[in-house]
Amino acid sequence: MRASRFFISTLKEAPSDAEIVSHKLMMRAGMIKRLGSGIYTYMPVGLRVIRKVEAIVREEMNRAGAIELLMPLVQPAELWQETGRWDKMGDELMRVKDRHGRDFAIQPTSEEVVTDVVRSEIKSYRQLPVNFYHIQTKFRDERRPRFGLMRGREFTMKDAYSFDRDLEGMQKSYQTMFDAYTRIFNRFGLKFRAVAADNGAIGGTGSHEFHVIASTGEDALVYCPDSDYAANMEAAEAVASGARGAATQALTKTSTPGKTKCESVAELLNLPLAQTVKTIALTVESEEGKKSFWVLLLRGDHELNEIKVSKVAGLKDFRFSTEAEILEVFGTVPGYLGPINTKLPVNVVADRTVANMADFVCGANEADFHYTGANWGRDVPEPLVADLRNVVEGDASPDGKGVLAIERGIEVGHVFQLGTAYSEAMGATFLDEGGRPAPLQMGCYGIGVTRILGAAIEQNFDDKGIVWPDTIAPFELVLCPMGLDRSEMVKEATEQLYAELQAAGIDVIVDDRGLRPGAMFADWELIGVPHRVVIGERGLKEGNLEYQGRRDEAASAVAVADMVAFIKGKLGK
């Protein structure tokens, strides 16, 4: 590619609505252009990266035996009604009526359509397993689009759907996709981590997220440096620390005026925060409108994990109690709640760690008073015990092999064992070996193609701009000739090297725009091309060119004759 025939449009400053690094740099590098809220034109530089990401995804999906097709963007509402998602998805699902008033969805994913394809195409176990995928534009009408491609409304996603005859087959297909994803993210040249995830509302039996590691990531990833354990914060299991000690103190009502937070109570009483217990009041209403009341007990320095709460038997549809309910149940105001002497009976659920505490501090159900020296069995009946909290750094790993660490990540892929949820809703069955109809076991597997761009940049940038990994860079190499218009020697050397590099299969752009060196270098550093060769008369007279890697501190001289081999070496080609 010659820069004069390409379109490069860089900016000194990012627009003010760009909040995060990747969004700013993509705008400044001319990769994307905003058309509307969460809707971007992919400009030529940006599209090249997208195409490289897509090509790697496609190769590895094909290698893993998945078969590419292309499902429509505009999908009849009837299919979405079959699975109930037409109602469940709410405003995120973009809906449209055609000229005859018929309802359609602009697809955010394609579970319904692929299941519709499969229920008419797959008749027998002999046709299984099968895995269909497509790489396609998606639309989700996000409430608050932001962060450029990171949380856009229109985006590109690779979504794959496997169909198997039984659970075992589905798990095998799932593992095949897990392995393909691992290869894909390795080929991107990104630091990433696969973590166990919660199955969420969609149901099913297993799920992993693939995260690009970045300190700016929205998600907390929990992992054990000494083992394979890794999960996202929603799913990471918090184990109790230590065993319960013996009671050594008497239960004592203590005045704590105005101290409604564990932190301030601990400070007032000069006790460690880890000695305090916070009490969270929940209400569950039955379908008939009957209420039951619950308290959750959490150590003062721990955070509630609502996903875990919703998995406690009886708490699937919990909500936090209102102030009126709290007054009715506990006889006091929030800040002084506790499990002892509630006005109305409550179900007590203690986090695993709290269940192991002795001589703890909790609210006395009386304004301005807490208890100290509270103990299980003696002052409070033994509680229900459950994992209710987010893990913290230093927690024991659930596999017993060390302690947990936490890092930040950006979710870019998700693999999911769906089971028969969709196939049963839509009547997608096959005839098994005995000739009996059975529902298809389904898995689904997504990669956020355009999101990869943002995540890769969040992980790879410096004060000059983007630093692309070789495999997904818009160009692998830029040639910067000095004084192309006035030096015949530079011109000839540039043309020859350019031809040789192209012949060697290197994705090279030559900057023939006639810019001054400073402006030229700044553009390519901002755009993030990982390798640069400067062609100048002085060097040429000594038989040299100047090479600099995007992360290198300084340039180094390389003999003209060696340059192609040198670059091939750098690119591992």
Added chain:
Amino acid sequence: MRASRFFISTLKEAPSDAEIVSHKLMMRAGMIKRLGSGIYTYMPVGLRVIRKVEAIVREEMNRAGAIELLMPLVQPAELWQETGRWDKMGDELMRVKDRHGRDFAIQPTSEEVVTDVVRSEIKSYRQLPVNFYHIQTKFRDERRPRFGLMRGREFTMKDAYSFDRDLEGMQKSYQTMFDAYTRIFNRFGLKFRAVAADNGAIGGTGSHEFHVIASTGEDALVYCPDSDYAANMEAAEAVASGARGAATQALTKTSTPGKTKCESVAELLNLPLAQTVKTIALTVESEEGKKSFWVLLLRGDHELNEIKVSKVAGLKDFRFSTEAEILEVFGTVPGYLGPINTKLPVNVVADRTVANMADFVCGANEADFHYTGANWGRDVPEPLVADLRNVVEGDASPDGKGVLAIERGIEVGHVFQLGTAYSEAMGATFLDEGGRPAPLQMGCYGIGVTRILGAAIEQNFDDKGIVWPDTIAPFELVLCPMGLDRSEMVKEATEQLYAELQAAGIDVIVDDRGLRPGAMFADWELIGVPHRVVIGERGLKEGNLEYQGRRDEAASAVAVADMVAFIKGKLGK
């Protein structure tokens, strides 16, 4: 590719709603699957053809200096309102509201968005010319979707947009695209014709359509076998035949009871149809509601061309007169109208051919009567003369180099000189060499990617199925091993040949599904793979394989050792 890892699903019968050959064959070959009216899933076989078409289009667009980007599918209404197309496009434009009630269009083309990109990116003549294109999903809410991919609602289109500083530059960009299109359709291996087209409502200064020739095509293409002249029926110029003869007959009112058609009048009077003139009454209403009345005169055997009529000065907004108007203006009923003795004054426009006629027959403005022997100047004042009719086979070519022929075609590409219509509406200007702002000169260039599939099949099929040209076939070659599961010799020969063909860069599929030969051959003939090699034990023992081209009557033996070179020769590789 191995067929066992691919998805092949052929049908004996096409569904009953498939009306035309290409739709039937695409359904039977498992290329597409209907999701809704005019909305199809591209199944794996179909997607492979689409990808090959896209790759050729992309290569030639890049070669021609066009730059790929990707514009959004969901586009804010505001841009469409700037050009007025939000109102003009009517129901064909699919409209959608987001969660905040804001209006968007699902793009049918991207003139507005690309002009918006350019008005902010292009500041100076130094950045010109530039040509941006994308290959993308489009949606047009057709009133009556049909014919499979030929007239679908969701489809894939390549649309390119050039921007130049002046008319001359635009015409050069236009010619560059014209040449690129010529290369593209040649590479598709399709018989095609570029024809001059009418500019239509969009305005601008020049336009050509690219048609795939097919007897089933919707459009009539006019061309001169002895010259380069070619135009579509709307735009083809009809020249007068011969010069006007002298009047030899007296004007005579003749009884023609019940004869309201030229054909029946000619039969009754025993005159050639070419001696008769039909009279068409038009009304034009001014904005103030004032009506003017017109008659158009056409030779009895000719057809009216409404596009041409609308170009006659004063007739831009013509409509056909109502029966009441006809009675008021002519004093009689349709079937007996003529230019002589109308009740109210009318503007008479004669087609060029009619203007050259003498002694002609026309209605007498009295029921059951026609005039014979009518002559210009003597019986009727000399008329306005215009080209009003469709050309017919045998008409003189407008370039004077022979006579015209007509064939049928399917429009698959369109190049268009838009001029400044969009750039002026949207304020897309650049600074010229004198530092003055000037509107960008624009061209637009479309190729219906998915429509190519239908058109290619309409041109290339037989009673067994599709016959793909090599370059856009889903696979170039299929290997059909006989008895793969029971002959080690066949298995080994197949694997070796498969590996060698792949290494030679041939897009080959090996049918390892274990079907009987008849079923296997029928599938590949239906799908239309252009080359087939059968690997059987009997042939192998003599060192031979059996090759058959999709259009060949019979197979021929080719030595095993020669096969790769033989196939490369067939494919011109």
